[in-house]
Amino acid sequence: MRTGIATVCLSGTLREKMQACAVAGFDGIEIFEQDLVTSSLSPEDVRKLAADLGLTLDLYQPFRDFDSVPEDLLASNLRRADAKFRLMSRLGMDTMLLCSNVGTATIDDDELRAAQLSRLADLAGEYGVKVAYEALAWGKYVSDYEHAHRLVDMVDHPHLGTCLDSFHILSRGWDTAPIEAFDPAKIFFVQVADAPKLTMDVLSWSRHYRVFPGEGQFDLAKFMGHVVRAGYTGPVSLEVFNDVFRQSDVERTAVDAMRSLIWLEEQSARWLEANPAAAESGAAGTAARRRYPMELATLPRVAEPAGFNFAEVRAGDTAGLETLLSQLGFAFNGRHRTKNVQLWTMGRARLIINEEPAAGQQAAAAAAISTAISPAISALGFDVDSPVIAAARAQQLKAPAVPRKSQANEEVFQGFAAPDSTEIFLCQGSPDGTAAWVGEFGEPHEPGNARPPVVAAGGTAPAAGPVAGAVIDHVNLAQPWQHFDEAVLFYTSALALEPQPYAEVASPTGLVRSQVMLTEDRGVRLVLNLAPLLQQEAAGTKEPGESGTGHRRTYQEHVAFAVTDLVATARAARDRGLDFLQIPANYYEDLDARFALDPDFLATLRELNLLYDRDADGEFLHFYTATVGSVFFEMVERRGAYDGYGAPNAPVRHAVQYDHLHQLTRSS
Amino acid sequence: MRTGIATVCLSGTLREKMQACAVAGFDGIEIFEQDLVTSSLSPEDVRKLAADLGLTLDLYQPFRDFDSVPEDLLASNLRRADAKFRLMSRLGMDTMLLCSNVGTATIDDDELRAAQLSRLADLAGEYGVKVAYEALAWGKYVSDYEHAHRLVDMVDHPHLGTCLDSFHILSRGWDTAPIEAFDPAKIFFVQVADAPKLTMDVLSWSRHYRVFPGEGQFDLAKFMGHVVRAGYTGPVSLEVFNDVFRQSDVERTAVDAMRSLIWLEEQSARWLEANPAAAESGAAGTAARRRYPMELATLPRVAEPAGFNFAEVRAGDTAGLETLLSQLGFAFNGRHRTKNVQLWTMGRARLIINEEPAAGQQAAAAAAISTAISPAISALGFDVDSPVIAAARAQQLKAPAVPRKSQANEEVFQGFAAPDSTEIFLCQGSPDGTAAWVGEFGEPHEPGNARPPVVAAGGTAPAAGPVAGAVIDHVNLAQPWQHFDEAVLFYTSALALEPQPYAEVASPTGLVRSQVMLTEDRGVRLVLNLAPLLQQEAAGTKEPGESGTGHRRTYQEHVAFAVTDLVATARAARDRGLDFLQIPANYYEDLDARFALDPDFLATLRELNLLYDRDADGEFLHFYTATVGSVFFEMVERRGAYDGYGAPNAPVRHAVQYDHLHQLTRSS
Known part of the structure; x- marks a missing residue:
């Protein structure tokens, strides 16, 4: 599949955009006219730069408001087109995008339109240019891609074809199956964009909210499947107008864009496999995968991860974390034999405290920085069938690898950095939920390093009891808005992981958008929180360079552990002196008004600072610890088939944490 | 008019919100349930705090999903209501908001609904509580305020009335005139919110985009006029769900909110005057203004300003500005006799260069800071009929006054700070556009201060010629997104000033939202630019404390001057060596493709770096200077009735300025 991207997707100057596209590995680009008009590069400069960068110049766009006009305006439009065709000759470009008329169309007559398009095609032919006619979703008379294609058929001119843009088709809910019957020679160009399903006017939706494939809710694999089956072999090019991407780092956005096409290519191949055409579904069709003119590269195929292998918190001063974990009932499993790392476990849940500075921090004064690191979630391990294959897939998807030093005889983790710089490690899963690398722990790191007590004074060893079967239930990460x-x-x-519809939760500093990412069997639940802007500004989110350190991220994140008896877990933790997040009395009154709870049960909830939720599927009990650095912990118990996260309680947590933070600020 | 505000409009904890409301001068508040549930304040604490702050607790809200349900659910809903009525007793509150059912309604039967509402009213009566029933715009069966009111009439119970919310009514486009016929005793509450006219689903629109009156496009004065004429005398309370306000400084937002009600009160009084009811329009009616039960306070009335009196740039090092102004053809009018301030004029346009540190900067090391101030727009003067009356109006609208020291015999400017901290001065206008205070200039500030040359070497004095009738055409200010x-x-x-529909302009770092504010005769044109977020983060916008200094604001802003012969002005400036913003050659090719310009004219535009636009009303020629600090200047010529700002050219300016800034960054 030939990959392309329109320059309008990216921030910066035309030169910066082109360089970023080349670095990200695109085959070609669409030149968005405004990017050229505002550039100090001459058309000849652009042509040479593209050649030097190994980029083809696939499409000049857009040419607007041409058809369905009176003759005098048509003459002016042809003159305008002539100037652009001349410009394209200088650029060495041979395809122009023509949008269906929005602004100046006054005559709704397909015969006239065809005649006018034919005259444009004649003129284009003189310059060797092909015109790709696209039905804009809000075109005045032509807004349906099949209508545009009918006009192309009527004109039947070698220099006039159609451009299929997934947004203009899927935003209107058109069926994409008819594409398969299109003459591939008449499909001059294909543009792809995804979008969240929003109920707003389609023009605003298109101009501000388009996203790259896989970031929205359109069925692009199906769209592409039809396109491929039609026999199209040209570029598949991204055209995404997005308010955030326009502002973001150009090289980073280009990589994100490229990743979306690599993923779409694979998804399209899978869709074609899963949805054989009628002609292919006979004995012969099922025997061998049908070959299409467009080659679709595939990726190493991986199953969804079975669960979290571990969560890791990086910290300079670990005392606060150790106290919390001990009080919660975690067992200290010792230090790693070669690294300055602690292992804490509860049932099958493993939490690592990493006292080593992150890769980016090691250069200058590692020791000095290390103690300054406020505790923050730095890494997550996922159980996968084959770490090597999963890592190969991630690599092909341009995930940046992260180095993790290891000695001989130690398990090597395949790792890469998530967009927020959290380190993601692919670990060998096991049927019983154990992890071989645990054997590397046990000895103190160095003689001088005393081992923390396994449980806090007065507690009992928590090997059995309510936390025996504990697992990591979910992890909640704060995301910078740009990423x-x-x-x-x-x-x-x-x-x-599969994105779910997102929720919005009120906090004292604004709405928090909460995006759950799931595996089908709920083995992995990852919650991405988009914090309000001012909160992010105050916290200072992690920068691309700050790999996995999280030390500037004071927005609170957490790891939640599921147990089978939350009340017993909470009682034990309270007896060990745990600093619970204190839940206001008003909450319990409201809870009672809503759910009419048994008075004893309500008293227990109140006594232990437990939160409660209930829906048609089951019940949810949970509590939170105080925060250390930017990390806190949550303990949950799921009853029945409850599948949520206690969203109605989230505002309570945010408000109490905010209040606590402000009290700290005021008293300091 | 009794003023109120729902706590959900504001950020922070319930205590912070209540304190901010008291400081801003509200009479009462609505308690948004979630704010109480998440608060550590007990109901008794809240009651006492409100009393201490002098706030009435006007409305407990919302109570949801009550009516149109089967009997078993009704019983549960009544139990839930009972708990809330008990809570309200503890709070000392007597009015509860009941929203029409969205989530659980299954029976569409007005008789049943009325019966169920009647039972709720009976229960409410036991607690002395009044229930205000509101039709949500997206209510399942009841979404129309007249329908809700009919139900209230059917029930005819002293403890059941209606709540009128302007958003739910105006978002659906309902006529508001029928409100006049409502029995005022049945209108228990009135909520007001404005909103921009968006085409999206009404729930999302309501939850994210409501704004305070005067910040959107609803005709709230008319709505309030009908409410007042109905005889309503209760609180007029703001209920605004807005993603930005939820994040912003609570005290500041509360003042903004209060300003909106003060303004709405005046607008409502004016609407009533301008739209007499049928019964009032006879001889008796016109003779005396009809009195309504609700008293509407009015403000000192002012005409729109006639023009800009001056623009002021604050700068530590003034050399760059002086050079630009000289080269543009400005005349140096000397220094102020008591202040460290220069006056430059071109025709009737006056530009002040203020070398004094701003009020907030004087404390510590004024001299040291002064030289560090990068040039930035710091103040604007407006010509008004009566500065004293206009200042009184601004003061009543809670505009913060700014001190400006003056000596005896000097004109005193009435000044206040705009939300972005630009200082706004109200000046005595004159028929011929002159300003008396100009006489205070002429002498060097102190002996050591040499007077800059009136024109640069090689130039000629620009008293006459193309710039003789120059005026300030418009001023473009960057706005922080929070304000x-x-x-x-x-x-x-x-x-x-009258807000116009806003435009969005592409820049290399994102879309810039451009909001024009006008007077009717175009004497004042102010353009507010909302810069992309990352651009703002990089620039560092002015903080509330940094009154008028602008020294952290590196986002570029400008003053535009209109002349009658731009080509001659540009030629003269070029001869004086002006550093024009360099326009790319590609721009002129595109211009020619679009407008088919006369080749000589096009050559002139290209030669002088002029930009051009044309529409049905006329033509627009303009050019930009290079940027000094965060300030640049624009010279414009309006031909015919052209009323725009060359918006199609704005992306060119942004791109070239971006490129220039990056070249500077790269070379430094």
């Missing part, structure tokens, strides 16, 4: 869509695609494509 | 809506209301209410 939120990128993160959704990243986890979708590299880890096969 | 954009506030700025629109500020200029609307305090200066009687």
Whole structure:
């Protein structure tokens, strides 16, 4: 599949955009006219730069408001087109995008339109240019891709074809199956864009909210399947107008864009496999996969991860974390034999405290920085069938690898960096949920390093009891607003997590958008939180360079552990002196008004600072610890088939955490 | 008019919200349930705090999903209501908002609904509580305020009335005139919210995009006029769900909110005057203004400003500005006799260069800071009929006054700070456009201060010629995203400027939202630019404390001057060595393709780096200077009735300025 991208998707100057596209590995680009008009590069400069960068110049766009006009305006439009065709000659470009008329069309007559398009095609022919006619979803008379294609058929001119743009087709809900019957020689260009399903006017939706494939809700694999089956072999090119991408780092956005096409290519191949055409579904069709003129490269195929292998918190001063974990009932499993790392476990849940500075921090004064690192979630391990294959897939999806030093005889983790710089490790899963690398722990790192007590004073060893079967239930990560869509695609494509419809939760500093990413069996639940802007500004989100350190991220994140008896777990933790997040009395009154709870049960909830939710599927009990650095922990118990996260309680947590943070600020 | 506001409009904890409401001067508040549930304040604490702050607790809200349900669910809903009525007793509150059912309604039967509402009213009566029933715009069966009111009439119960919310009514486009016929005793509450006219689903629109009155496009004065004429005398309370306000400084937002009600009160009084009811329009009616039960306070009334009196740039090092102004053809009018301030004029346009540190900067090391101030627009003067009356109006609208020291015999400027901290001064206009205070200039500030040359070497004195009739055409100010809506209301209410539909302009770092604020005769054109977020983060917008200094604001802003012969002005400036913003050759090719310009004219445009636009009303020629600090200048010529700002050319300016800035960054 030949990959392309329109320059309008990216920030920066035309030169910066082109360089970023080349670095990201695109085959070609569409030149968005405004990017050329505002550039100090001459057309000849652009042509040479593209050649030097190994980029083809696939489409000049857009040419607007041509057809369905009176003769005098047509003459002016042809003159305008002539100037652009001349310009394209200088650029060495042979395909122009023509949008159906929005602004100046006054005559709704297909015969007239065809005649006018024919005259444009004649003129284009003189310059060797092909015109790709596209029905804009809000075109005045032509807004349906089949209508545009009928006009192309009527004109039947070698220099007039159609451009299929997934947004203009799928935003209107048109069926894409008819594409298969199109003459591939008449499909001059294909543009792809995804979008969240929004109920707003289609023009605003298109201009602001398009995203790269895999970041929205359109069925692009099906669209592409039809296109491929039609026999199209030209570029598949991204045209995404997005308010955030226009502002974001150009090289990073280009990589995100490329990742989306690599993923789409694979998804399209899978769709074709899963949906054989009528002619292919006979004995012969099922025997061998049908070959299409467009070659679709595939990726190493991986199953969704079975669960979390571990979660890791990086910290300079670990005392606060150790106290919390001990009080929660975690067992200290010792230090790693070669690294300055602690292992804590509860049932099958493993939590690592990493005292080593991150890769980016090692250069200058590692020791000095290390103690300054405020505790923050730095890495997540996922159980996969084959770490090597999964890592190969992630690599092909342009996930940046992260180095993790290891000694001989130690398990090597395949790791890469998520868009928010959290390190993601692919680990060998096991049927019983154990992990071989645990054997590397046990000895103190160095003689001088005392081992923390396994349980806090007064507690009992928690090997059995309510936490015996504990697992990591979910992990909640804060996302910088510039990289939120990128993160959704990243986890979708590299880890096969499925994005769910997002929720919005009120906090004292604004609405928090909460995006759950799931595996089908709920073995992995990852929650991406898009914090309000001012909160992010205050916290200072991680920068691309700050790989996995999280030390500037004071927005609170957490790891949640599921147990089978939350009340007993909470009681034990309270007896060990745990600093619970204190839940206001008003909450319990409201809970009672809503659910009419048994008075004893309500008293227990109140006594232990437990939160509660209930829906048609089951019940949810949970509590939170105080925050250390930017990390806190949650303990949950799922009853019945409850599948949520206690969203109605989230505002309570945010408000209490905010209040606590402000009290700290005021008292300091 | 009794003023109120729902706590959900504001950020922070319930205590912070209540304190901010008291400081801003509200009479009462609505308690949004979630704010209480998440608060550590007990109901008794809240009651006492409100009393201490002098706030009435006007409405407990919302109570949801009550009516149109089967009997078993009704019983549960009544139990839930009972708990809330008990809570309200503890709070000392007597009115509850009941929203029409969205989630659980299954029976569409007005008789049943009325019976169920009657039972709720009976229960409410036991607690002395009044229930205000509101038709949500997206209610399942009841979504129309007249329908809700009919139900209230059917029930005819002293404890059941209606709540009128302007958003739910105006978002659906309902006629508001029928409100006049409502029995005022049945209108228990009135909520007001404005909104931009968006074409999206009404729920999302309501939850994210409501704004305070005057910041959107609803005709709230008319709505309020009908409410007042109905005889309503209760609170007029703001209920605004807005993603930005939820994040912004709570005290500041509360003041913005209060300003919107003060303005709405005046607008409502004016609407009633201008739209007499049928019964009032006879001889008796016109003779005396009809009195309504609700008293509407009015503000000092001012005409729109006639023009800009001056623009002021604050700068530590003034050399760059002086050079630009000289080269443009400005005349140096000397220094102020008591202040460290220069006056430059071109025709009737006056530009001040202020070398004094701003008020907030004087404390510590004024001299040191002063030289560090990068040139930035710091103040604007407006010509008004009566500065004293206009200042009184602004003061009543809670515009913060700014001190400006003056000596005896000097004109005193009435000044206040705009939301972006630009200082706004109200000046005495004159029929011939002159300003008396100009006489205070002429002498060097102190002996050591050499006067800059009136024109640069090689130039000629520009007293006459193409710039003789020059005026300030428009001023373009960058707005922090947190204060954009506030700025629109500020200029609307305090200066009687009229907001126009906004435009969006592409820049290399994102879309720039451009909001024009006008007077009817175009004497004042103010353009508020909402820059992309990342651009703002990089620039560092002015903080509330940094009154008028602008020294952290590196986002570019400008003053545009209109002349009668731009080509001659540009030629003269070029001869004086002006550093023009360099326009790419590609722009002129595109211009020719679009407009088919006379080749000589096109050559002139190209030669002088002029930009061009044309529409049905006329033509627009303009050019830009290079940027000094965060300031650049624009010279424009309007031909015919052209009323725009060359918006199609704005992306060219942004791209070239971006490129230039990056070249500077790269070379430094």
